[in-house]
Amino acid sequence: MTGTPLLKVRDLSVGLETGGGIRPIISGIGFDLAPREILGIIGASGAGKTVLSRALVNWIDPPLKVTSGSVIYKSQNILDLPAQKLRTLRREIAYVGANPAGALDPTLPVGQQIVEKLRAIAPEVPHDEARKRVIDLLGAVRIPSPQMRYHEYPSQFSGGMMQRALIVDALVSNPAFLVADNVTQPLDVTVAAQVLRLMRELTTRFDTAIVFISSSLPLVSDAADQILVLAEGRVVERQVTKALVATPQHPYTRELISQIPKIWTSEAVAIDPPAQSREPIISILDATRSYRVRKRGTFASYSTVRAVRNVTFDVFPGENFGIVGESGCGKSTLMRLLSRLERPDSGHVLCDGQDIARLSGKGLLKFRRDFQLVLQDPFNSLPPRTAIGAIIEEPLKTHGIARGEQLRDRVLSVMHEVGLPGALYDELPLGLSAGQRQRVNVARAMVLEPKVLIMDETLSSLDQTEQFKLLKLFEQLQVQHGLTYVYISHDLAMVRRVCNRVAVMYLGEVVEIADNSRLFFDPGHPYTKALLSAVPTLEERRYKPEDCLLEGEPPSPIDLPPGCSFTSRCPNAFGRCHQQSPVLTARGGKDLAACFLVENTLTHAAA
């Protein structure tokens, strides 16, 4: 660290004003930020990272209150500045948050709003020049066709693109430092990797220092020069990134590092491959599902979104089957087909050998009991005014399985099993943490003693530590009840840890199915390789992002062009890929991949 620090934080404390006094949220935070440095801040969920990041830009609103300390920039404490002076400083202090979708006015074009901001903090810039600067920057963060995108509305931007637009919004005034709170959280790994790469470029290109905040250490360690560890509102450790990973000092950091799933260095999962002779418990045969959407600005024409295309695979009893892919690739549609929330347009979904589209009455009820869904969102999925016991009881009542005292006993034993204290039986879900809420969801599913649990991004909203605990729980439940799990997730590190077999989806198709270790060590599809190269990890990377990381995002699933659906992003695409689409091809054993290169190697090997 050379020269004088850009930003000095001293003894910063923020408290939460409650009826009975002030509860400290962060206390005694102090650090320096050097020019052009990237300082990473990590900590568990609720450690106070967001509060700290907001305090750095003087954005603490009641009931939160700065109780002591200073944030000194250019020898003035920005926490003391009057609003008017602070506003002129905003051009040098920028902030990007975790919610790109809500950060701009939905009724105005993105470009126009960035210009509005620039002209509000730098009125001397003429309108034409502001506009030109915004378009240049949109190009610089690799938003395709920036001229056109400038005029589009926030809802027309994908999450990744919106996050990049917000980075433009932050950088347009050439700020001295940027606070980025969890910016990659809503993004797919591939897009997150692009944003991260962008952040690193910024420090050199625009001379911007960055405070990069995240709950994922692998992610932060990819970007940051130094890392500050926050636990329960206090700085417990600060080290240069490499040193922190190699020799963590504080017990919290050590625990955190030990819980990060190893991708390349650990053994494959210890799931016994289920006996081959057994019948599949789920079998999807050539299932296809499309939606019709009205074309914008046309009179009566519709286009077809092909959300799931010709998907075929089997899941065997006792398996942990993973389905991975970027957002919009059809994972959730597939989940809805599996749980009969929707039926396929063509093809079949067989569960226990029966076509679930044909089930009705008793058969359907039994299917609903045996195949339970645990959903993504721990915050909206629980009715806020129903006691936890009653929430878990409800499926038992619907299925008419138990009543009276029996009901309560059963619920209490399930609560015990998923690690919820029995005292919560009569509580409302309001005070529960995200992890506890997810446990209630699991209990609600487990109480019916199902055979299969379908987990749609069940763990993605939880932090490392909670995820770790819940995965332990799932393992234990599997041993006790012989469950089969289907994990739908975009988190490859988690999939690596728990799934014995994995299907990779791209634009509605399954492009590869393979056993865990084959998929991670010898992927057959270029897309799988690209996903793997983007996984944040503390280990030596097996696939270099430079070689296989994708640019951009998947094309829209509307009116797909002919040929391999991956052509537009595939680093290996060749002539044939533009005309024909490859089908899933065996590449030894049960592993399949849909790429012409696989066929080539096979024919080469045969020749």
Add this chain to the structure above:
Amino acid sequence: MFVLSFLVRRLAQGALIVFLVTLLIFTLLRVVPGDPVRLMAGGMAPEALIEQIAKDMGLRDPILVQFGRYMGGVVRGDLGQSFVRPASGASTGGSSFGDSTRGERAEVLTLIGETLPMTLQLGGLAILFALVFSFLVGIPGGLAPGRWPDRVAFYISSIFISLPNFWLGIVLAMLLSVQLGWLPAIGYGGFAYTILPAIVLAVELAPVLIRTLTGSVAGVMMEPFIAVGNVRGLSRSRIIVAHALRNASVPLLNLIGIQISGLLGGVLVVEFIFDYPGLGLLTITAVLQRDFPLIQGIAIVTSAIFVFINIAVDLIATMIDPRLEY
């Protein structure tokens, strides 16, 4: 391109709506009791004569035939002639009925053409008053949820909503016109005559507008882009004017589209009280006199106006918020 397809689609829908309204009114008028010919010819006219006139006017044909004939006229821009009113103005009394006078009966289109502008002027002024007032009261209320401006907005709208329009009309006429002599009240003799009835209508419209505006402004102020706007360096006044009001105006516009349909009832009452020579007064007399062609004509014109206003409202709303696409 989008605007064009939108207009084509909505105008086609609107034509269908107007057609259905016409069919409904037409059928209803012919099944409710009360023979218009008897009213026209007077109680003393012999049964045979009534039958004769009814036949001549085509009133004994099947309803569908009558409707076909009527619609044939409508598409040519001919809404028919009033049963009762002579072309000269005042409605004819029943006893003076004579077949020879038919040619001198007033054209429905002319009658509507004379009164509609008066009502549009009244309605427009009422909406203007209501909007200005609800902005003045509702926006401060929405910006300070739970504090005094919010409570003021709440009390004002509660009071307004509990004032019956006929009562308010009479009280205001007594006070402002008879007592103080500030504004003329009864009849029409210039623009000033519109103000008092418009105030009464505005008081009827305002409460819902105030509540919607307070609610939607308060809702928009909780949106993340408002809070972030401050950190991005936008001033508070800019955030409110350029973003909060913009977003809050969409629900308000939709509401106005609906409220205008509800305004009709108020117009009837207010025009009657103030003897304001508009479409409302015309409607009341037409109904009392069983003047079928006039009632039908008014129904077609008013439903067409509603359709147009709602198309306009939706068009403006889509221009403000491009995510809405009707």
